[in-house]
Amino acid sequence: MPQGTLLYAQSGGVTAVINATAAAVIEAARARRVKVLAARNGILGALREELIDTSKAPAAAVRALALTPGGAFGSCRVKLKSLDVDRARYERLIAVLRAHDVRWFLYNGGNDSADTALKLSQLAAEFDYPLTCIGVPKTVDNDLAVTDCCPGFGSAAKYTAVSVREAALDVAAMADTSTRVFVYEAMGRHAGWLAAAAGLAAKTPDEAPQIILFPERAYDETAFLAHVERVVARVGWCVVVASEGIRTADGRFVADAGAGKDAFGHTQLGGVAAHLAGRVHDALGVKVHWALPDYLQRSARHIASRTDFEQAQAVGRKAVAYALDGRNATMPVIVRTSDSPYRWKLEAAPLQRIANREKKMPAGFIRSDGRGITAAARRYLEPLIRGEAYPPYRRDGLPAYVALGHALVPRKLAPWAEDPGRD
Template sequence: MSIKHAFYAQSGGVTAVINASACAVIETARRYPDQIGKVYAGHNGILGALREELIDTSQESHEAIGALHRTPGGAFGSCRYKLKSFEESEAEYRRLIEVFQAHNIGYFFYNGGNDSMDTALKVSQLSEKMGYPITCIGIPKTIDNDLAVTDNCPGFGSAAKYLAVSTKEASHDIASMCDNSTKVFVMEVMGRHAGWLAAAAGLAARQNGDPPHIIVFPETPLNKEKFLAKVKKTVDEEGYCVIVASEGAKYADGSFVSASTTVIDSFGHHQLGGVAPALCTMIKREHGFKYHYAVADYLQRSARHIASRVDVEQAYAVGKAAVELAVTGKNAVMSSIIRESNAPYRWSIGEVQLEEVANYEKKMPMEFIDDDGFGITSVCREYLEPLIEGEEYPPYLNGLPRFAKLKKVLVEKKLNDSFDV
């Protein structure tokens, strides 16, 4: 029986450290030549499998693969593509199995969020039914930190560090100019339903009165009158007000503070954004304060120059563990992070069943949000602080970081038909 190859794919919004997981999968698989042949990577995520566009990572040097460890973004390409249910489109799943079978692929490593874990689970189940079983292992990834069961998600720690540092730095700027210039600064961060990133910016505050003075979470409905009163009180007492707002901020009726009607992907998500200017307009009308705002957007998820060392280590560890789980016979599981203690911070790698993770969303627990709904508690701080610890800088050349450059050689197609996606 010939040795099976592996397929690795990156899914959804990328992070500063997702390539560290890719690096770990490829490097670890190369240490098991008797069990895993080549590692093929999906060109643009799962679409690469559906289109039979497989990147042969064996064509990349050890140095190039090693450089992924310090490179942000998705080196092989990612996508936001939701596979439908079996009932809606069994053809998509059958196509995946056909491509895997044609290329002698027996391992599927899917690096993504909760929808990705659902896909990996379904592929595992259908492959059994089709008589071509595939070992499917999930690798956690998301800056949103909203995967269930695992203590935290690789990608989050580095985004959290970037936001906390940026909030602290911008606050010094505002404090310098508030006497006769800007009184209010609002930073908009990602987070559709979960406020983990907004909470992370709260780490910038070390004592009472420190910015950010107000955090707007998706988990707590925005009370406009209460919010505006707190802005006024903060400016009166501190001279300025720094606000961090999640893009998913909502009112009590469930409507977003700012969202368009445009559907942006196959998940049915509406385009979010515009919370910062919406809040600034609200403040200007009520109080007349001069304001500035910033939208962290892709900067928060690509800031490899200030990545958390803990995050980089955990991203590599879950990728390495995924391969080790596969070669020891595990299937339909996801490698996970287990917190053993806060002080000192200790963690280890575990595993969870994909069905425990698939399509679940972990929001901020209410004990992490303070009583007035605009700040984080000490319990939240104890959870967050270890995740941003340490620096793991990439090498620099002429003042700029050096990142990996891959050849991305595609494998010759074996199926005659094309598949429209």
């Protein structure tokens, strides 16, 4: 039996299937008789020495966890900086890990989380502490480098495509006497993957969404309004999907909320759909409705993609295997081997190639006018939303989600004096 403890932590915005990864990690480790601790509220839990003992969770609860959205152990938006700038925090992490005999650290997150896992592995080597650090992929934005797709994206993409198709039927039914234009805001700060997924709802140019606005293309208001006007004249109504991160030619976010930066240094965005709706109404004089699904995109477990669910579990199991094999500073990534039939496998990629890198939409995925997807994008996206992985439902008609207890192991160190969660 391997000697030591495995620590698992969730990072950043959660997804509909991140708990499927967590459940797979716990089950795979139990099969190898390895104890799993989970950091409460992500990396903060490790710094605060708030570590959840997952051995208290019955096997049935862990199985149910795989079908539950949210982050079962809590997540956080805290980015650790370079080893030089944040050395005290990294050293605190090493002290906590050493105190609890943690020999394997699995960090379930995106680009910034991969960077933290990489730096922690470097500091552990400097301290001659036997620690294997594994990045576990997760993001609804699908902007993680190296991996073909990212667990979390497929379910958010499915929710987006289904929601846009359903809303379009509503708009079409009411267009003669009511709403002519509907604007849907999709997540995506620098990469338009979720906005592109909305394009799966349309099979012909006149089907919704007729217009998609990507952050990879400069937003031109005059051209946009003219396009909306043409679609309304031809079809009678128009559905627009806009990524939250669209910018003007001078680089200004159309939806800059003016609220400064978040914990990761990102501009606070908000309201691109409302802004576009107002401009369409003022310029064209038609009735406009808009929607900001926000958290609904990443929490919609009731309509999760089967592909996404299976990949989320697979990376969790593989992460444990890589950790126990000593494959330090790596991440299990998804490699597509065939579009039709859709086939994929997992391979190990070094965190050095992933940390702080961002994968944007390929130019060949965006239509020549910059406001729609191509056949190549459809071939890439369609397999990721296929299949259903419905949760069980209770007699009251609601999903039967589980809440695990958060039994903390006893602290062995003094409280952490500096708390980055309250900067």
